[in-house]
């Protein structure tokens with residue numbers, strides 16, 4: 313089973329090999345998290361042109377030199393042998409690699425996710441059913457709507473204020489725990505209380 317972590321991508325170079333539908337989806341995911349990526353393929357689907365300055369497109373077939381300095385790699389070509397070579401190289405060289413046609417060679421996978429500002433809900437089936445991951449995500453999308461972006465920011469702000477202003481640990485923790493029982497309007501009012 314795959315373990316879930318949240319990565320700070322800033323310091324790492326990300327390279328995607330392949331320029332088709334799947335490579336494009338993986339690429340958009342990184343961009344969603346503000347990460348610029350390098351993509352290597354002899355041919356790109358036209359959608360890549362719309363990503364402009366958010367990607368560096370290199371028109372070439374895969375060569376080891378393209379990934380030797382990167383930490384996160386996606387092998388997303390439609391050539392099983394090429395994907396396998398990338399997977400094996402990365403596993404040997406301590407790199408994170410997502411091989412889109414082989415869970416065995418992947419040392420990480422990409423979940424379905426819902427992102428509302430800093431709220432992130434991700435769903436994984438450890439490769440058993442990507443379609444189910446997608447369905448569960450779609451089921452949750454309406455429950456966790458766009459209003460959660462402001463809500464999560466306010467929770468963060470009020471929590472920081474309470475930590476700074478309330479010395480007693482028991483009172484502090486109870487105050488913080490109770491914040492999630494407030495609705496958006498009540499939370500805005502709660503913020504004002506601590507801003508005085």
Ligand SMILES: C[C@@]1(CC(=O)O)c2cc3[nH]c(cc4nc(cc5[nH]c(cc(n2)[C@H]1CCC(=O)O)[C@@](C)(CC(=O)O)[C@@H]5CCC(=O)O)C(CC(=O)O)=C4CCC(=O)O)c(CCC(=O)O)c3CC(=O)O
Pocket residue numbers: 337338341410411412413414415418420421422423424425435436437438439440441442443445446449
């Ligand atoms: C292991 C994993 C590795 C990885 O790529 O990270 C993987 C592997 C494979 N996917 C395949 C097929 C499909 N993948 C999707 C969709 C998604 N696949 C994603 C992730 C993952 N896919 C990882 C496991 C995630 C988990 O644990 O649940 C999602 C969640 C995230 C994303 O890719 O962004 C994204 C939904 C995004 C969203 O909308 O939320 C659909 C459905 C669709 O497009 O609607 C289909 C067709 C139907 C089907 O097969 O189910 C095939 C067979 C290829 C073939 O037949 O040749 C393989 C290879 C294999 O299984 O060996």
Ligand SMILES: NC(=O)C1=CN([C@@H]2O[C@H](COP(=O)(O)OP(=O)(O)OC[C@H]3O[C@@H](n4cnc5c(N)ncnc54)[C@H](O)[C@@H]3O)[C@@H](O)[C@H]2O)C=CC1
Pocket residue numbers: 329330331332333334335352353354355356357372373374388389390391394411412413442
């Ligand atoms: N993990 C996932 O979520 C999914 C994985 N897949 C798998 O992903 C593979 C790719 O699917 P698509 O993107 O739809 O294929 P595609 O045919 O649209 O694109 C393949 C891309 O690979 C590039 N390519 C081929 N040889 C290359 C090389 N030597 N070096 C660099 N790039 C090379 C091609 O130029 C093309 O841009 C499929 O073969 C399938 O097995 C399919 C669906 C979902």
